[in-house]
Amino acid sequence: MKSRICLIFVLLAQFVSLWNLRASDETKWLGLLPQPRNITLLEGEFCFSPATQIVCPEYMSGYVAEYFRSGGRLSPAIIMRENSDLELPAEGYVLSVATEGILIEGVDRAGVLNGFHTMLQLFPDEIYSCDFDGTAQLPAMRIEDWPEYSYRGMHFDVARTFSPVGELKEFINHLARHKINHLHLHLTDDEGWRFEVLSHPRLTEVGAWRGGDSPIRAIYGAWDERYGGYYTQNELREVVAYAEQRGVSIIPEIDLPGHSLAMGKVYPEVLCPVERDNSAAAGYDRRNVLCVAREENYALLDDILRELCDVFPSEYIHVGGDEVATSYWRDCPHCRELMKEMGMRDYAELQQLFMERVSDILAKYGRKAAMWNEATNGGTLPRDVRIYGWEGIEECRSVAEAGYPTVVMPGPYFYFDMRQSPHEDGHNWAGVVTVEKCYSAANLDALGYSQKAKNHVVGFSGAFWSELYITHGDKYENYAEYQTFPRVCALAEICWLPVSMCHTEQFLERLGLHMARMDAMGISYRRAAPALPTKGITPKLTITTSLPVKQQSALDRLSAYANDFGVRAQRTCLEGDWILYTFDSPIKQVEVELTTGYRHVARGVFPVAKVEVSSDGKHYKEIAHLKNGCAKIALREPTVAIRITSLAEGNSDAYVYMQYPQIVPM
Ligand code: TNX
Numbered sequence: 001m002k003s004r005i006c007l008i009f010v011l012l013a014q015f016v017s018l019w020n021l022r023a024s025d026e027t028k029w030l031g032l033l034p035q036p037r038n039i040t041l042l043e044g045e046f047c048f049s050p051a052t053q054i055v056c057p058e059y060m061s062g063y064v065a066e067y068f069r070s071g072g073r074l075s076p077a078i079i080m081r082e083n084s085d086l087e088l089p090a091e092g093y094v095l096s097v098a099t100e101g102i103l104i105e106g107v108d109r110a111g112v113l114n115g116f117h118t119m120l121q122l123f124p125d126e127i128y129s130c131d132f133d134g135t136a137q138l139p140a141m142r143i144e145d146w147p148e149y150s151y152r153g154m155h156f157d158v159a160r161t162f163s164p165v166g167e168l169k170e171f172i173n174h175l176a177r178h179k180i181n182h183l184h185l186h187l188t189d190d191e192g193w194r195f196e197v198l199s200h201p202r203l204t205e206v207g208a209w210r211g212g213d214s215p216i217r218a219i220y221g222a223w224d225e226r227y228g229g230y231y232t233q234n235e236l237r238e239v240v241a242y243a244e245q246r247g248v249s250i251i252p253e254i255d256l257p258g259h260s261l262a263m264g265k266v267y268p269e270v271l272c273p274v275e276r277d278n279s280a281a282a283g284y285d286r287r288n289v290l291c292v293a294r295e296e297n298y299a300l301l302d303d304i305l306r307e308l309c310d311v312f313p314s315e316y317i318h319v320g321g322d323e324v325a326t327s328y329w330r331d332c333p334h335c336r337e338l339m340k341e342m343g344m345r346d347y348a349e350l351q352q353l354f355m356e357r358v359s360d361i362l363a364k365y366g367r368k369a370a371m372w373n374e375a376t377n378g379g380t381l382p383r384d385v386r387i388y389g390w391e392g393i394e395e396c397r398s399v400a401e402a403g404y405p406t407v408v409m410p411g412p413y414f415y416f417d418m419r420q421s422p423h424e425d426g427h428n429w430a431g432v433v434t435v436e437k438c439y440s441a442a443n444l445d446a447l448g449y450s451q452k453a454k455n456h457v458v459g460f461s462g463a464f465w466s467e468l469y470i471t472h473g474d475k476y477e478n479y480a481e482y483q484t485f486p487r488v489c490a491l492a493e494i495c496w497l498p499v500s501m502c503h504t505e506q507f508l509e510r511l512g513l514h515m516a517r518m519d520a521m522g523i524s525y526r527r528a529a530p531a532l533p534t535k536g537i538t539p540k541l542t543i544t545t546s547l548p549v550k551q552q553s554a555l556d557r558l559s560a561y562a563n564d565f566g567v568r569a570q571r572t573c574l575e576g577d578w579i580l581y582t583f584d585s586p587i588k589q590v591e592v593e594l595t596t597g598y599r600h601v602a603r604g605v606f607p608v609a610k611v612e613v614s615s616d617g618k619h620y621k622e623i624a625h626l627k628n629g630c631a632k633i634a635l636r637e638p639t640v641a642i643r644i645t646s647l648a649e650g651n652s653d654a655y656v657y658m659q660y661p662q663i664v665p666m
Helices: 002-030 058-065 109-122 125-129 165-177 233-245 261-266 296-311 333-342 347-364 373-378 393-401 435-440 451-455 469-475 479-484 487-496 504-521 552-559
Strands: 038-048 052-055 074-082 093-098 101-106 136-145 151-157 182-186 249-256 316-320 368-372 386-389 406-408 457-464 541-545 578-587 590-595 609-614 621-625 630-635 639-646 662-665
Touching: 002 038, 002 504, 038 074, 038 093, 058 109, 058 233, 074 109, 093 109, 101 109, 109 136, 109 165, 125 504, 151 165, 151 487, 165 182, 165 233, 165 479, 182 457, 233 249, 233 296, 249 296, 296 316, 296 347, 316 347, 333 347, 347 368, 347 373, 368 373, 373 386, 373 393, 386 393, 393 406, 393 451, 435 487, 435 504, 451 457, 457 479, 457 487, 469 479, 479 487, 487 504, 541 552, 590 639, 609 630, 621 630
Parallel strands: 052 074, 074 101, 151 182, 151 457, 182 249, 249 316, 316 368, 368 386, 386 406, 406 457
Antiparallel strands: 038 136, 093 101, 093 136, 541 578, 578 639, 590 630, 590 662, 609 621, 609 639
8 A cells, every 4th residue: 555655656756747847848938037837838829018007016016117118008908916815835926828918916925026027037028128118929828836945045245345226226136037035235344344324423434445544455456545335324225125126135244243354443442452463464454353252342233233123124134153263362361251251162152152142132123143154153053043054065054954044055056256167257265156056056965965954944045255346347347247147047046946847958948048138137147158368378487576485496386387376475565576577588579467466366466566678687667557466568579577566565465476477479
């Protein structure tokens, strides 16, 4: 008996998966993305004209009007409404297209919006130019659909590079169209404080700016200018409302207790009183960890979080918890004493205490805390804290296994600041993150997640960290969009569909069709891998420098073009430091790309420097200045030496990286 039931089950399961396969095969020409669960194609079609009447709930009318000019009175009509009697999971909807009209019914508000976003994809792509005024034929069909995960997220770092309100809204709009329903907004970090706090205006007056006369010195780009920006509370309320209208909830993040350099520069007293020898970094002070033992800090955080809760209605507020440099706590007499008093064994417990106190503040304002995965290392954090797992797939698995509601977003799958092919721009610490790699995270079984762990996964999130945005922005129409799309498409689909329906090949086919839609949306997405940069020609070269380098052999290898990573100098740059490239025989009719710092991110650079060339090795003439540590120069006349000279002291790091020049014939 038991085995017969089993057999029936297996056959049923096979039938269902076959049917799914067939359903998506038959409808893949629609290029829907994310693919809906169930589509049944029917006979006939619906003819849309500007006269078509559109009926929708009041709260959607403004949004709908962005796509369809109102005023149509003719039936057939498009009707959108909530129907809580539908037997569908949360956010589910039924979309029926028939000759007589289109009916979208959602189990809830989100369901209606989801149905609306699917319907838009059935229209000609021009619908996304937002003033569609033509006619359209939509094939008759019935779609019944609901999401697999309730958290379909994208993270956006506006601290390293500031994104003005308009850009932020546009990004949210693109997310909504892909049924991403959470935006995790990284509002503060070492490089800037972007959230206006009315009770402590200096946080943005001072903390929103770096470089120039600001006490916060530049870390990534914009070295010799004052750079930054912030959002007023009213602007953020406007963004929250805009997002909500589209079904996107914003989870703001104030990154604590690490990543707090900006706050620490505004209010140095919040930091542990620890002196450091910063001489190798030209005195640059990088203390960025709040003191756990300082009671006044919690009053300040209370003010900040109270105002944050007042602006953002989200159930969860993200309070960071990542990458705490615990050596500051180790060296802080007050933190040490507190640990002793409380009988704590390690810094994870100290961090836990801090995170708990911050959670208590949030609880006072009726909110729950969200944190990065390291915050769980103390072991006994309350299980209603939502954890964002970023370090790796194992870390995410273990927090989910431990019972925390977990957003899975490990770097190697979901960090869209990583490069998309081996030679492209982007971070590299989590490797190359392709669309396929991201899509493969759908299969949590294959990644070793137990049923218990899976039960605690609330969804996936992509991340866009913006350290490189500021230095790479010029090269792209929109670097944030280039880095996030189409990886967001993969993310959106694995958040939406059960793994049994996630088929990479089919997804890629539909993505091909969806690209025309993204063109109409105006997304500057990445189409294909760019041509490989060439290493260029390698004329015999000697590199010398005024900077101290540990081993001459490292410089020799660099001179031999045999080190693509670069050679590290043992201190930062001082005014007058130089790097000299001498060629055995003159080079000419070439273009030379000069790089200081890492090749993939503007750290360890000469922030302000001049470039000189010489035809005899004695007399130099200035021909360029570095920008973001780099310069491209054209050499027409025979040249035997190129010299880069620093015009400023310090680059915020305790090192400089040197690279070989990339030389290509003109
Ligand atoms: C790690 S992810 C960080 C960020 C960086 C990112 C760059 C996380 C919680 N911390 O501060 O921006 O890597 O990929």
